[in-house]
Amino acid sequence: MKQMRVLSILVENNAGTLTRVAGLFARRGYNIDTLTVSETKDPSFSRITLTASLNDLELNQLVSQTAKLEEVISIEELFETNSVMREILLVKVSVSDDCRSKLIEITDVYKGVVVDLSPDSMIIELTGKPQKIDAFIRVIDNYNIVNICRTGVTALQRGKGD
Amino acid sequence: MEYTGAEIIIKTLIDEGVDTLFGYPGGAVIDIYNALYNYRDQIRHIRPSHEQGGAHAADGYSRSTGKTGVVLATSGPGATNLVTGIATAYMDSIPMVCITGNAASHLIGKDAFQEIDIFGATMSVTKHNFMITDIADLQDTIRRAFKIANSGRKGPVLIDVPKDFTQLKYPYEKKESLPIDGKHKIVQSDLEKFAEIINQAERPIIYAGGGINSSDSSQELRALMDKAMIPAVNTIMAIGVLGPLDQLNLGMVGMHGKNSSNYSIEHSDLVIALGTRFSDRVALNTKHFAPDAKIIQVDIDQSEIDKNVVVDFEIVGDLKEILAEILSLIEEKDRKDWLAQIEEFRKEDYQPPNGSDSIEPYKIIRHVAEYFGEDLIFVTDVGQHQMWTAQYCARTKPRTFLTSGGLGTMGFGFGASIGAKAGNPDKPVVLISGDGSFTMNMNELKTAVDHQINTITIILNNHALGMVRQWQNLLYDQRYSETDIDHSFDYVKLAEAFGAKGYSCATITEFKAAFADATTQNKPIIIEAIIDKDELVLPMIPAGGTVEDIIME
Numbered sequence A: 001m002k003q004m005r006v007l008s009i010l011v012e013n014n015a016g017t018l019t020r021v022a023g024l025f026a027r028r029g030y031n032i033d034t035l036t037v038s039e040t041k042d043p044s045f046s047r048i049t050l051t052a053s054l055n056d057l058e059l060n061q062l063v064s065q066t067a068k069l070e071e072v073i074s075i076e077e078l079f080e081t082n083s084v085m086r087e088i089l090l091v092k093v094s095v096s097d098d099c100r101s102k103l104i105e106i107t108d109v110y111k112g113v114v115v116d117l118s119p120d121s122m123i124i125e126l127t128g129k130p131q132k133i134d135a136f137i138r139v140i141d142n143y144n145i146v147n148i149c150r151t152g153v154t155a156l157q158r159g160k161g162d
Numbered sequence B: 001m002e003y004t005g006a007e008i009i010i011k012t013l014i015d016e017g018v019d020t021l022f023g024y025p026g027g028a029v030i031d032i033y034n035a036l037y038n039y040r041d042q043i044r045h046i047r048p049s050h051e052q053g054g055a056h057a058a059d060g061y062s063r064s065t066g067k068t069g070v071v072l073a074t075s076g077p078g079a080t081n082l083v084t085g086i087a088t089a090y091m092d093s094i095p096m097v098c099i100t101g102n103a104a105s106h107l108i109g110k111d112a113f114q115e116i117d118i119f120g121a122t123m124s125v126t127k128h129n130f131m132i133t134d135i136a137d138l139q140d141t142i143r144r145a146f147k148i149a150n151s152g153r154k155g156p157v158l159i160d161v162p163k164d165f166t167q168l169k170y171p172y173e174k175k176e177s178l179p180i181d182g183k184h185k186i187v188q189s190d191l192e193k194f195a196e197i198i199n200q201a202e203r204p205i206i207y208a209g210g211g212i213n214s215s216d217s218s219q220e221l222r223a224l225m226d227k228a229m230i231p232a233v234n235t236i237m238a239i240g241v242l243g244p245l246d247q248l249n250l251g252m253v254g255m256h257g258k259n260s261s262n263y264s265i266e267h268s269d270l271v272i273a274l275g276t277r278f279s280d281r282v283a284l285n286t287k288h289f290a291p292d293a294k295i296i297q298v299d300i301d302q303s304e305i306d307k308n309v310v311v312d313f314e315i316v317g318d319l320k321e322i323l324a325e326i327l328s329l330i331e332e333k334d335r336k337d338w339l340a341q342i343e344e345f346r347k348e349d350y351q352p353p354n355g356s357d358s359i360e361p362y363k364i365i366r367h368v369a370e371y372f373g374e375d376l377i378f379v380t381d382v383g384q385h386q387m388w389t390a391q392y393c394a395r396t397k398p399r400t401f402l403t404s405g406g407l408g409t410m411g412f413g414f415g416a417s418i419g420a421k422a423g424n425p426d427k428p429v430v431l432i433s434g435d436g437s438f439t440m441n442m443n444e445l446k447t448a449v450d451h452q453i454n455t456i457t458i459i460l461n462n463h464a465l466g467m468v469r470q471w472q473n474l475l476y477d478q479r480y481s482e483t484d485i486d487h488s489f490d491y492v493k494l495a496e497a498f499g500a501k502g503y504s505c506a507t508i509t510e511f512k513a514a515f516a517d518a519t520t521q522n523k524p525i526i527i528e529a530i531i532d533k534d535e536l537v538l539p540m541i542p543a544g545g546t547v548e549d550i551i552m553e
Helices: A018-028 A057-066 A097-109 A132-141 B007-013 B028-040 B051-065 B077-091 B135-150 B164-167 B187-198 B218-228 B259-267 B318-331 B336-347 B361-375 B384-392 B412-423 B436-439 B444-450 B468-476 B491-498 B508-518
Strands: A003-012 A032-037 A045-054 A074-076 A081-096 A113-118 A121-128 A144-150 A156-157 B002-004 B020-023 B044-046 B069-073 B094-101 B128-131 B156-163 B169-171 B203-210 B231-234 B249-252 B270-274 B294-299 B313-316 B377-380 B430-432 B455-462 B500-506 B526-531
Touching: A003 A018, A003 A057, A003 A081, A003 A156, A018 A032, A018 A045, A018 A057, A045 A057, A057 A074, A057 B069, A074 A156, A081 A132, A097 A113, A097 A121, A097 A132, A121 A132, A132 A144, B007 B135, B007 B164, B007 B169, B020 B051, B020 B412, B028 B069, B028 B094, B028 B135, B028 B164, B044 B384, B044 B412, B051 B069, B051 B077, B051 B094, B051 B135, B051 B412, B069 B077, B069 B249, B077 B094, B077 B156, B094 B135, B094 B164, B094 B377, B128 B135, B135 B156, B156 B164, B187 B270, B187 B294, B187 B313, B187 B318, B187 B361, B203 B218, B203 B259, B218 B318, B218 B412, B231 B259, B249 B259, B249 B384, B259 B336, B361 B377, B361 B384, B361 B430, B361 B455, B377 B384, B377 B412, B384 B430, B384 B455, B384 B468, B412 B430, B412 B436, B412 B444, B412 B455, B444 B491, B491 B500, B491 B526, B500 B508, B508 B526
Parallel strands: B020 B044, B020 B069, B069 B094, B094 B156, B128 B156, B203 B231, B203 B270, B231 B249, B270 B294, B294 B313, B377 B430, B430 B455, B455 B526, B500 B526
Antiparallel strands: A003 A045, A003 A074, A032 A045, A081 A121, A081 A144, A081 A156, A113 A121, B002 B169
16 A cells, blocks of 8 residues: 655765665656755765655665665664654745734744735744644635745654664 | 876776777777787677677677676767667676766866767667776776776676877786675575575476576576476577586577477476576466466576566575575475476477478478587577577577577677687577678678688578567568568678678578588688578567467467
């Protein structure tokens, strides 16, 4: 059964490394849903965090294919139970005077922040687990959403490790 | 002492033990050629007619010797011409190091003359590739390329060198070759479990692939077969690895494999897959592959486990080491019933029709194989002739059958045979080709003549693209769309024009006479054998089929 997987891939920080990883996914016929990349504490390495919808066999195949890449140091699946996962949402909503305060109220409940306020629109920033972001979007779905931008998941394993 | 990057490249190659280099000069590599001029007594340089031929030659050199094939090409078209050759090596896990020139680094990304992003273009057909951005990395990168090409599952590696890095100077202090890694730690309990599964099986069969060649474990495999009387089948990539042609060596399996091999897999209770990947030309229908059997697998590449067929137990690691260690855990058996059952299967094996003077492909191939014996290296192109050669070549030694198994590259053969002969000057090398494949890269005949690389090429000329035509015959209502090659082509004159020796024959008697004369010549040979257009490769299991679907006539 396909389910959303979060993969954390430690790679050498070279030009082209991301292309190799992304290219491998594409070549083997899998779609990357979200992707974040950043340098680690040691700038010679980067961490790629990506999510993709895969069944168990597909997951094993992709993990072992990715692990073979010369510039990949390690790849592991992360789970909610052992990791902190966060995502940032920016959402622009078209608002009139009569609904603005309601929307701010909802944003407060989700501990979001209004980062831009114009006479007829506002931008809300929200950080949290992907499920929280999903829930927030569902709640404000009735409002006039102009655009949505999500960073995709970034994640680290809890405890010592790494 | 300081050397130019070009000299560093050549010195590093020599220090890596490279004595044969296939390459083609050009603007971006002119400095490398300038450096090579000083070392021409230490490296034999073979210039193909076309870079693709050079890549296939490096590949054929590697397949036949076990060493790393090295090919050099200029930027732009020189580099892109390598791509089919690199992909061919990649699909068959052949270690190669490919060096390409590129525009000077200040011109990269500016669409300079003969600039191409070969780094991007070859990313998906190499094990790894590099672009040099600092002359200080040059030696280390080349050494790493050799290590990567030969570590774990082998494969081609490409290094792209912008021209300025061949001209800049830098000190060269000879370093050691990097150690080959990829040895996996073998867990004793895994070996024990593996052996126990084998010991408990009543009808086991070994399914051996190209990994036996790559890991040089043909003798270890034979020891296992002999001790426990386990019959074995081989893929096309493993022709020659099963040793003597006896009751345990069942021969090729798959789409054009022997009935007995396919039936044995079908009726086995255990398939022992060694260095093989359950390709769609063997496990034609993965849902019905070995329906009653457990499947266990050994492979150096973790990603081959459960890729095409889900297995019951596996060990990831070096075959040679694992087969050697497992032998003492394997019980001696005689397996009389199972072997007797297989003998019954053998009675149903396809037998080619025997017209007295007719020139069937199998007669040609058997004649050549018998004449030259076990050291003969057979090379093929791709198509019907490839399958006939695979079926009748009777090889009993590893690395004596070179073919493009994974990519199926028509035009592979001539370049590969040049590489094989360059690497094995004392062994006979015979290319069996077809009229379609041969004409794809026949320009390499010039290379063979120029470098006095005396291979024998036998063209099984059916005036058709035979394998596609066979499918059209059997599966597409004989609608022969664009597969007839109706032009009359004078191969004898062609050979003479190139400075080679040509023959044409239409009967087996004529063929034997031509072949006998050819073996006395001291030049590259082309023998055209005109065969029947409707000759089929049999038996055949259509793609996606099972043993139920075998076509015998």
